[in-house]
Amino acid sequence: MSRIIGITMGDPCGVGPEITVRALADMSDVDRAATRIYGNLATLQAARAALGLPVDLAPFVIDLPVEGAPLAWGTLSPVAGDAAFRFIEKAVRDAEAGVIDCIVTAxxxxxxLNLAGHHYDGHTGMLRSLTGSSAAYMLLASDRLKVIHVSTHVSLQEAIRRATTERVLATIRAGDRHLKRIGYERPRIAIAGINPHCGENGLFGTEDDDQIAPAVAAARTEGIDAYGPISADTVFHRAYSGAFDLVVAQYHDQGHIPIKLVAFDTAVNVSVDLPIDRTSVDHGTAFDIAGKGIANHGNMLSAIAYARKLVAGRAGKE
Incomplete structure (x- = not known):
């Protein structure tokens, strides 16, 4: 029997409804039957009209109310922020109950979100809170480059503070477990340095020697194939060229910039170490083009494909 994925529609004023409808239209009948959309039917129908697609939406939509729907495209709205939260909350509860097997987020x-009173730094923090998880890691995955982050949506100053030996080691472990789950027998994991040239023996800072190197050493004693710290100005090129299967980035931009350079339309955002599975597009709401029927849904297709891979991998172990 097919396993079910649940797609959350995202902000009703952004491109989420359009890329969700496009993805549903592109699916085979079998995959469509194994899909549920957590969103607002009126908004999705407005997106369908903008796209000019004939796909029947109602059988696949978990319809949640949004006051005034469909809302104006491309507008910043606390009503939309609250709706986006409620779509995710419902999908999380259904995932916890086993109604769906993986969440894909637009x-x-x-x-x-914050205007609506939901004070989270993004999906990962929200999902961690909703599931009561002590930790969750953002992993960006493309065919030739995969990156997991020690920290994400914090200031650079705070990111440096968070790059403790314990947190770096926990991130390495999480990345190793995830890659083994999707088929890597012994993942080769590179750990990026936090300072230029990994501090150049203390000339540019000591964090790499004092905090990151001990985490790499500890990971190796646990049998993880970890290397580093390696200067961030070379490690991503080396990984992209095939030397490593995963790079541990120390902060948001260090990991996001190389991924978005080489796989802007295809990279998938994966939440690692949550009690539920979740993948996501790796782009924003694009208010400037919302409702125009021109949003590229390739990233959504990649996120859905990764979700089905996770579901299939789990099913094979049951």
Whole structure:
């Protein structure tokens, strides 16, 4: 029997409804039957009209109310922010109950979310809170480059503070477990340095020697094939060229910039170490093009394919 994925529609004023409808239209009948959309039917129908697609939506939509729907495209709205939260909350509860087997999230707007009183830094923090998890890691995956982050949506100053030996080691472990789950027998994991040239023996800072190197050493004693710290100005090229299966980035931009350079339309955002599975597009709400029927849904297709891979991998172990 097919396993079910649940797609959350994202912010009703952004491109989430459009890329969700496009993805549903592209699916085979079998995959469509194994899909549920957590969103608002009126908004999805407005997106379908903008796209000019004939796909029947109602059988696949978990319809949640949104006051005034469909809302105006491309607008910052606390109503939309609250709706986006409720779509995710319902999907999480259904995933916890086993109604669906993986969540795929369309983009939300953090400002709208916070205007609605839901004070999270993004999907990962929200999912961690909703599931009561002590930790969750953001992993960005493409065919030739995969990156997991020690920290994400914090200031650079705070990111440096968070790059403790314990946190770096926990991130390495999480990445190793995830890659083994998707088929890597012994993942080769590179750990990026936090300072230029990994501090150049203390000339540019000591964090790499004092905090990151001990985490790499500890990971190796546990049997993890870890290397580093390696200067961030070379490690991503080396991984992209095939030397490593995963790079541990120390902060948001260090990991996001190389991924978005080489796989802007295809990279998938994966939440690692949650009690539920979740993948996501790796782009924003794109208010400037919302409702125009021109949003590229390739990233959504990649996120759905990764979700089905996770579900199939889990089913094979049951």
């Amino acid at each position: 983009p939300i707007n953090k400002e709208a």
